[in-house]
Amino acid sequence: MTDLMSIDFSETDLDALADAAGKLAILVTPDGKLDPAGRRVNRLTKQAVARLVESEKWGKVKVGEGFTMGFPAGLAADALLVVKLERRPTVVEARKAGASLAKFKGKDALTLYAGTFNRTPDIALGLALRAYEFDTHRTKEKEEGQGAMVYCSKPDEVAPEAATAMAVAEGVFFTRDLINEPANVLTTQEFADRLAAMKDIGLDVEVLDEPALAELGMRTLLSVGEGSESPSKVVVMRWNGGGKEKPLALIGKGVVFDTGGISLKPAGGMEDMTMDMGGAGVVSGVMRTLALRKAKANVVGIVGLVENMPDGRATRPGDVIRSMKGDTVEVINTDAEGRLVLCDVMWYAQERFEPVGMIDLATLTGAIIIGLGHENAGVFSNSDALSGAFLKAAGAENEGAWRMPLGDAYDKLLKSRVADMANVGGRAAGSITAAQFLQRFVKDEMPWIHLDIAGVASVKTETALAPKGATGWGVMALDRLVRDGYES
Structure with missing residues (x-):
């Protein structure tokens, strides 16, 4: 059976943010309000996130979708995805955000700072489902995909719902x-x-x-x-x-x-x-x-x-x-x-x-x-x-x-x-x-x-x-x- 990607949950650690390798993602509300992770990324990138959410570009980003910054200065990550999401999103919005993360991630490692945003298990479900690829019968060498780390405020509370989501x-x-x-x-x-x-x-x-x-x-x-x-x-x-x-x-x-x-x-x-x-x-x-x-x-x-x-x-x-x-x-x-x-x-x-x-x-x-x-x-x-x-x-x-x-x-x-x-x-x-x-x-x-x-x-x-x-x-x-x- 096609394997699910590995998605782990951990308590938010802002000190690890600057050194996160691979792909990095943060969540930002439609009105541009930044949570602690967003503010930290904004400082590290010399206000690049603030300039984005204050620009016309941010207005064109749909809820559940994101804006990609390649090789962001001040971060070890290869790329940063700023995802537009309500703090209390609907199920559909949360899963759509997860799907956006899957497309952004590709085969690379992904670190997501979800903070206190609700419906983290649904974000993870959308991420897992959209990452599916049926390549069983391709003979060319396949690149092994890496997993995702989700930092959130209460990982112990999220874990049971996330386990159910992964069973689905x-x-x-x-x-x-x-x-x-x-x-x-x-x-x-x-x-x-x-x-x-x-x-x-x-x-x-x-x-x-x-x-x-x-x-x-x-x-x-x-x-x-x-x-x-x-x-x-x-x-x-x-x-x-x-x-x-x-x-x-x-x-x-x-x-x-x-x-x-x-x-x-x-x-x-x-x-x-x-x-x-x-x-x-x-x-x-x-x-x-x-x-x-x-x-x-x-x-x-x-x-x-x-x-x-x-x-x-x-x-x-x-x-x-x-x-x-x-x-x-x-x-x-x-x-x-x-x-x-x-x-x-x-x-x-x-x-x-x-x-x-x-x-x-x-x-x-x-x-x-x-x-x-x-x-x-x-x-x-x-x-x-x-x-x-x-x-x-x-x-x-x-x-x-x-x-x-x-x-x-x-x-x-x-x-x-x-x-x-x-x-x-x-x-x-x-x-x-x-x-x-x-x-x-x-x-x-x-x-x-x-x-x-x-x-x-x-x-x-x-x-x-x-x-x-x-x-x-x-x-x-x-x-x-x-x-x-x-x-x-």
Whole structure:
């Protein structure tokens, strides 16, 4: 797994400021008020900081961003970053400041004087997340990055929150690594092995192979992988950190590569289909975070791992498959395979664990990108309470999410001439009919959310806290949901 940078916290030591090597950073309020570290740097640099904050340049710097001074006179540091930040910043502002620090830092050592500014753990989280780089498969010599030292007024009080923040960062990194991996590396077996290795951090992990899945009746899931040499699997991860209450269930679509099957996708852009296991990646990252921070909650994460390939054994358009629930599905389009994976796993989760609520995640439809772009995931739910709690958690973590409609009129579009339902409902409202399909496998009175993350799981441009590629969207929001609503 991509390593987190080392971030240490220590009580403010102004005597070490002048001799700090590498990169140095200080925080200054928008009105230019300097704290003790700022005043010390200002004296050492012969009033350079004061001249900056009194200039027009400072007015153009946005909150959470900074102004760089190269080779500042009077300091041992190679460069100084003056970051504009409120003394009591919002979560978003603090993490944005951390991201600015990560870009400034590069591979060099960084010393940050945070003084009495609030939300130091969020600054550290932003720093860690934006420093992520997926370079596993580059053969050129890699430069080892150095760590960061954060001087603050009360490091002992900050430490527990910072440890939680780093547990979240590690879960995000785990998700990003999984989504960024090429499909020849992240096979269904390799994916399952990486999840099984999380037994070492306290998760209870069980891997179900194809004979076990056949015995359970997961025929729709198995039908997706019929054309692949990689065996289909379901991995069950349990974190039992709460009392005796039933768990929250997280369900993930894990299509390690999606050619579309017999309904073959166009060649252009197919290389991006390595990210079609994004839902399973997010579930895995959340479970890692919960274990690392020892969450006082019961959560089960279940992912269906398959590969959708065309071959003589592959499922054909027009085939009729019986689900674990017992309903029959006419497969109109083999490229609408994610819902066939999810429906069996969702039914299994409800039958075995009787969860208090269920959330599935999937890079399910291109239609959700047409509707919401790359700014928001689509949220579909039968529960105002659960969807409201999730949207609040996503808002708190600044992870974009937007609730979409469900309704009987959309459901009617799934009518099949030969089976209980078709797996697609036509071009119109494609993301909604996909959610309607899944809702047929949600038991009565089971609070449920479907998250279509096709637009947010992996993107072509950098985001506030991630380079281009996998974002890790959803790990922070779901961890927040568990913290706020399910911890004892």
